[in-house]
Every structure is written in structure tokens, then in C-alpha cells.
Amino acid sequence: MKTVLIRIFASLVLLLLLVGGGGYVWLLGSEPALPAQQLFYNGRIITMDSGDQIVSAMAVQDGRIVALGSDDDILALADSATVLNDLDGRSLLPGFIDAHGHFPGTGLSAVGIDLSSPPIGAVSSIADIQKLLRAGLSEGGDEDWLFGFGYDDSLLSEARHPTRQDLDAVSANRPIYLMHSSGHMGVVNSAGMRLGGIGIDTPDPDGGMIVRDAKTGEASGLLLEHATDLIAPIAMDFSAIDFLAMIDEAAKQYLAAGVTTVQSGGVDMPMLNGLFLASRLQRIPQRVIAWPLADVNFEKLMNGELNLENFDSDKFTASAIKLIVDGSIQGYTAYLTQPYYRQQPDQLDQDYRGFPRYQQNELNERVTALYCKGFHLALHGNGDAAIDMVIAAIRAAQQSCSRQDTRSILVHAQTARPDQLDAMKVLDISPSFFIAHTFFWGDRHRDQFLGPVRGSRISPMADAVARDMHFTVHLDSPVVPMDVNKLLWSSVTRQTRSGAVLGPEQRVSAMQALRALTIDAAWQSFKEQEIGSLEVGKIADLVLLDRDPLAGDDSLLNFKVDRVWIGGRCYFQRGADQCSEARN
Structure with a gap:
């Protein structure tokens, strides 16, 4: 998926400067307490070590794993301050790692109109898209972009992409941009084309294509690959407040899925800076792995202006x-x-x-x-x-x-x-x-x-x-x-x-x-x-499932995440606003 180009970093810094004097506290996320010692017992602890060992109990000290073994051996380590986690026969695994994604893209619903088809959404035709877009016209003014995402031409009854004429029928004056579900293409209306400088004589950019009407040569509104760079940066230039809303929504979804390490796989400098700052402000509970884009960062990477070591923290890596x-x-x-x-x-x-x-x-x-x-x-x-x-x-x-x-x-x-x-x-x-x-x-x-x-x-x-x-x-x-x-x-x-x-x-x-x-x-x-595995010395990023994921296909498809710990801190408990604790 293409990167979302946003002026995040500058906007967040401006917010910090404007509120000043401690007023920035609302920007900070919350960090749960870290117990000095906690024990996990009476479960199936699927370690993912080199031997795929499964044990029943584990000890965690100051956020790191210190012992694994039997219930008796591990419970013998408890004292009056120990937090006890009775797994009640459930399965405990290493926290899931998002190997490739575009965090906080799943939070786009906070800033745009979801145009997904079944089984994700309900859009089955271009008329459905137009109906949702018309409903969205009530938000914002005539100069504000109307943004939709997730449409899939192959799942529409017309079996084609919307055209600029289809979008012009929604609004001829307000710019509209729709991002395809693949993230590799999009559709823009005539008002948006004017803002992006797309006309009949606009050349195709390298590695991209402005799709044109075979008879007239005029742009159809469909932009492929690098051609989206003509529109996406201005159509998706979200505010810092919108960006934080996206992060909050995405982080919540990822926690509920048991994901303890998220990835933003293709970022420009504003996104890299924004994600890093949001992580430092604890607005992102998970660990973050960011991949800077070569296309927009190449010269800075080669001359050292972009030093990835500047983006290293205990929960953030630009790798x-x-x-x-x-x-x-x-x-x-x-x-x-x-x-x-x-x-x-x-x-x-x-x-x-x-x-x-x-x-x-x-x-x-x-x-x-x-x-x-x-x-x-x-x-x-x-x-x-x-x-x-x-x-x-x-x-x-x-x-x-x-x-x-x-x-x-x-x-x-x-x-x-x-x-x-x-x-x-x-x-x-x-x-x-x-x-x-x-x-x-x-x-x-x-x-x-x-x-x-x-x-x-x-x-x-x-x-x-x-x-x-x-x-x-x-x-x-x-x-x-x-x-x-x-x-x-x-x-x-x-x-x-x-x-x-x-x-x-x-x-x-x-x-x-x-x-x-x-x-x-x-x-x-x-x-x-x-x-990545539950072994002595490793960080206690953990996910507790309500059933054994190794018990069969049905278990894989239907397990629920009961709890999530990141660095030994409990960030998620299903059905509760915060995690409960049991002490010896």
C-alpha cells in the first residue's frame, strides 16, 4: 500500500508549542503498571522456541522472562507481592508480530469513508459508493477533500472502477479521491484532477499510468501506481488530530487481535517522524517497526541526513x-x-x-x-x-x-x-x-x-x-x-x-x-x-487465547484474545476497560 503523506510531525510539534505549560498532557497515552514479579500457571504455554516446547508455567521479572517449567516449580517463586495469573487451561503465546502492514492504516475509518465489499463491508456497486459519498458530503466544506478507501472493482457488480464522471455525479465542485483496496491505485473526480494539475496533456509519471479514455484521450480519473502521487499527497493530507484518531483506532484493533508489534511498511519522513513521536508519547502501546521508503528518502539515506539510529527506542525501530x-x-x-x-x-x-x-x-x-x-x-x-x-x-x-x-x-x-x-x-x-x-x-x-x-x-x-x-x-x-x-x-x-x-x-x-x-x-x-518466543531473558510480550490454536482449523478461525501483555504490562483484557490483577 502507498504511504499516507501527512504533515504529522510539524502539526504535533505545533500542538505541543501551542498548549505548552503542561497542557500537552492530553497527548500522552497511558502506560499500565509493571509488576515486579508475575507468574503464569495452569496453562498451555506455547513457547515457539527451537523445539516448540509447551510448558504449564512461566515467571516474569521486571518485564522479562526468568523461568519456565511446571506449576509447582514456578509457583514456588511467589511472594506476597507477586501477581498471579491463573491461565485456567488456556493457551499463552508470544505476542503476534505484524510482519508487513501499514499501521495506522486500519484507523482510516476515523478520517474517511469505508467502501469495502463483503465480507468486510457492504458495497456491491458503484451506486453504493455514490450513496456513501453523498452521505459524507455533510461533513466539511466545499474545499475539503472527500476521501474514501477500500473499494475493489473486481467485487463490484459493474466489474469496473468508478470513473471521474461517477464521482462528479456526487459532487462536481468538491474534490473526491477514492483509494483502491490494494493501495496501488485510486480514482479522482474532475475537481480533484484540477487541484492535482491533471489534464489531457499531463504525461504519465515513471512507474505509473494516468488511465485515459480510448477515444478522447482524456483522463478517466483512474490513476495507477506512481500516478497516484499526483493526488494522494494532497487528498490525504490529514491533520495531526486526525492522525492521532487513526492511531488510537488502529492500536485498539491490533491489541484486540493480539498483535504486540506493529509495522508501517513504507513511510516518508513526515510519517516516520509522526509515528516516532506518537510512540514516544505512548499513544501507541505496541512496538513499532517502520520501513522508510527508498523513493522519497534515497538521497537522505545515502548522505546520512536520515540516520535511522535517531529513531531507535525500546519500542521503536526504523529498520x-x-x-x-x-x-x-x-x-x-x-x-x-x-x-x-x-x-x-x-x-x-x-x-x-x-x-x-x-x-x-x-x-x-x-x-x-x-x-x-x-x-x-x-x-x-x-x-x-x-x-x-x-x-x-x-x-x-x-x-x-x-x-x-x-x-x-x-x-x-x-x-x-x-x-x-x-x-x-x-x-x-x-x-x-x-x-x-x-x-x-x-x-x-x-x-x-x-x-x-x-x-x-x-x-x-x-x-x-x-x-x-x-x-x-x-x-x-x-x-x-x-x-x-x-x-x-x-x-x-x-x-x-x-x-x-x-x-x-x-x-x-x-x-x-x-x-x-x-x-x-x-x-x-x-x-x-x-x-518472538517465550524463553528466559526475552521480553514478556504475550497473548492469552481462550483456546488452543493447535487443536484444529476451527480453533484457529474462532479463537478469541483474552489478554495482551507488552513488556510485562497488561494492555488489553477482553470485555474490560483495564486489566485486573490477582495477588498471592
Whole structure:
């Protein structure tokens, strides 16, 4: 998903200056008390250590794990001040780690209109979109952008994108911008096009496309990939107050899902500064991993003006540098080696394969420069042609400056072929699979986008297991909701919305899926010494589930998060405003 460009940092600093004299207290989040000692017992503690050990009890001292074992051994450590946590037979795991997402994107509902189709929302037609937009006109003035998000053309009855004329029918004067569910495209109305300087003679930006009417040559309103940069920065220039509202909503959703480490996978400087400040103000309970975008930060990264060490804290890390090589399969912008199975109705080129956002030589130069500077890299590649480009770029970088233990990340890796996985293994490239595609778009991948052969192989997790590769799974939220149950269940069942199983040979076990969401996600971000498993010396980031996630597919899909601890502090208890404690 594209970054949301906001003047967050400057706005927050201005707020702090204006309120002054202690008046900034309302900006601060709350931090629960940290018990000196707490014991967890009478449960199934799924440690995710190298042996997948399961024990019944664990001791935590000052936010770190100090012992694991039997109930008798651990309870013997209690004194009068110890906080006792009776697990009552439930399952305790390491806190879930968002391996790739766009926090606080799931909080967009606080600032925009949700246009999602079932099963997420209720939009099934362009008329539904227009109805919701008209209702939103009551908020704001004629100069304020009306912003909607989450629409999916492939799920609309018209089977097409809205046009600027469809949006002009809502308002010809107020600018309107809709962000596609993939985050790789959007639609703008005529008023918005004027503000963005888009006319009949506006050239396509590199790595992007202004879709035009085949007869008149006029822009249809649909913008692909880098073309969205002409509109998104001004349409989504939210205020600091809006940004904090998004953070609060997103953090609440992630806690309820058991996520203790969130990720913002592709940020510009305003977003990086804003997230870091919000974390320091304790408005974000979770740990945050941010990936600065190479496109907008490259020169500052190379000349040292952007020093990632300045963004290090106990709960914040700016780690991998993100490069976006292609788009999304369901948006027809992923770059494939073979044509799309069924082309879009208005696509005249039947050999259309999507397109890259870089030329190979340009990608090689940028990757090599960052790689040789010592940066950790994360490269978005959905189509197999884009994955070929990523592999070639990493190979060229390694030839220029050999490094060890680089853990380069291939984000999404939707159509990775067996030969590509072999090359990735050699080059120390670790995939992060958007496995929930099997549910949300699996039927369409099979029948429309990729065909039955390629469609059945999306997110080839079993192939990665067979090669003993570290890999992670993610939801790319807000592309789909932060639904850990659906993520794990999709990994194990690969069931589509129609009930079919897409590529049964690529299913993995529940334990493998859980590792991809915990210890392997920590490893992929060089955090495995601190989080990701429950072992002596590690930070007590914990999630308590109401049932055993290893008990079967139904348990994976339907477990509920009862409690969440981050650094030993209890931040969430289901059905309560705050966590309760029991003392010896």
C-alpha cells in the first residue's frame, strides 16, 4: 500500500508549542503498571522456541522472562507481592508480530469513508459508493477533500472502477479521491484532477499510468501506481488530530487481535517522524517497526541526513528500507512473465502482463547503493517478473559488496516459482507471504487474474518449508482487516470464499503458521534475541487465547484474545476497560 503523506510531525510539534505549560498532557497515552514479579500457571504455554516446547508455567521479572517449567516449580517463586495469573487451561503465546502492514492504516475509518465489499463491508456497486459519498458530503466544506478507501472493482457488480464522471455525479465542485483496496491505485473526480494539475496533456509519471479514455484521450480519473502521487499527497493530507484518531483506532484493533508489534511498511519522513513521536508519547502501546521508503528518502539515506539510529527506542525501530517493484495482481498492475489469464474488459492488449515501477538497471543501481551502505532491504514483488527483477538486483548487489546474514525481505511473493525460491535461498532473501489472498481473492486469482495453474500456487508456503526457508505471513492491513484468525486459518486451509481449496499441496501446519507470525517474524526483522518466543531473558510480550490454536482449523478461525501483555504490562483484557490483577 502507498504511504499516507501527512504533515504529522510539524502539526504535533505545533500542538505541543501551542498548549505548552503542561497542557500537552492530553497527548500522552497511558502506560499500565509493571509488576515486579508475575507468574503464569495452569496453562498451555506455547513457547515457539527451537523445539516448540509447551510448558504449564512461566515467571516474569521486571518485564522479562526468568523461568519456565511446571506449576509447582514456578509457583514456588511467589511472594506476597507477586501477581498471579491463573491461565485456567488456556493457551499463552508470544505476542503476534505484524510482519508487513501499514499501521495506522486500519484507523482510516476515523478520517474517511469505508467502501469495502463483503465480507468486510457492504458495497456491491458503484451506486453504493455514490450513496456513501453523498452521505459524507455533510461533513466539511466545499474545499475539503472527500476521501474514501477500500473499494475493489473486481467485487463490484459493474466489474469496473468508478470513473471521474461517477464521482462528479456526487459532487462536481468538491474534490473526491477514492483509494483502491490494494493501495496501488485510486480514482479522482474532475475537481480533484484540477487541484492535482491533471489534464489531457499531463504525461504519465515513471512507474505509473494516468488511465485515459480510448477515444478522447482524456483522463478517466483512474490513476495507477506512481500516478497516484499526483493526488494522494494532497487528498490525504490529514491533520495531526486526525492522525492521532487513526492511531488510537488502529492500536485498539491490533491489541484486540493480539498483535504486540506493529509495522508501517513504507513511510516518508513526515510519517516516520509522526509515528516516532506518537510512540514516544505512548499513544501507541505496541512496538513499532517502520520501513522508510527508498523513493522519497534515497538521497537522505545515502548522505546520512536520515540516520535511522535517531529513531531507535525500546519500542521503536526504523529498520528495512522499502522498495516497491510492482503493483497488485487484483489491480492488474503486478508484473508477470506471462499475460494475465483474463484481461480487463477495456484492455486492448491481450498480451498485457502488468508493468514494473523500475527499469532493471535503475533497480540494480538503487539496491546496490543501499545494500553496500549496509541497509536492510524489503522489496515489494507480487508478479513473478517483478520477483525476477528483485533476485537480479540482490545478486548484482552481492557481487558488488558481499555481505553476510542480510535477510533481505521479498514482500508478498505471491507468484514465486520453485526456481525463484531456490535462488532466494542462495541469496538470503526471505519471503513474507500475503496468504490471506487465498481467501479474499483466491477464486478470482484462479478464474480471472492468473488461471488455475498459477492461481493454485500463490503464496507457496509449503515449498518454502520444503527448502527450510524462514518466511513470514501478513495481512497488509488495511488492504484486509487485522484478522489474525483469518491469517492463520488461511495458511492451514487455503480455503477461498467459495469454499474451494486453492492449491492444497501448499498448505502448512498450524505450528508452522504460528511460527511465521511470531519467532520467524522476529527473525526477519533481526529481533529474535528479544521477542518472538517465550524463553528466559526475552521480553514478556504475550497473548492469552481462550483456546488452543493447535487443536484444529476451527480453533484457529474462532479463537478469541483474552489478554495482551507488552513488556510485562497488561494492555488489553477482553470485555474490560483495564486489566485486573490477582495477588498471592
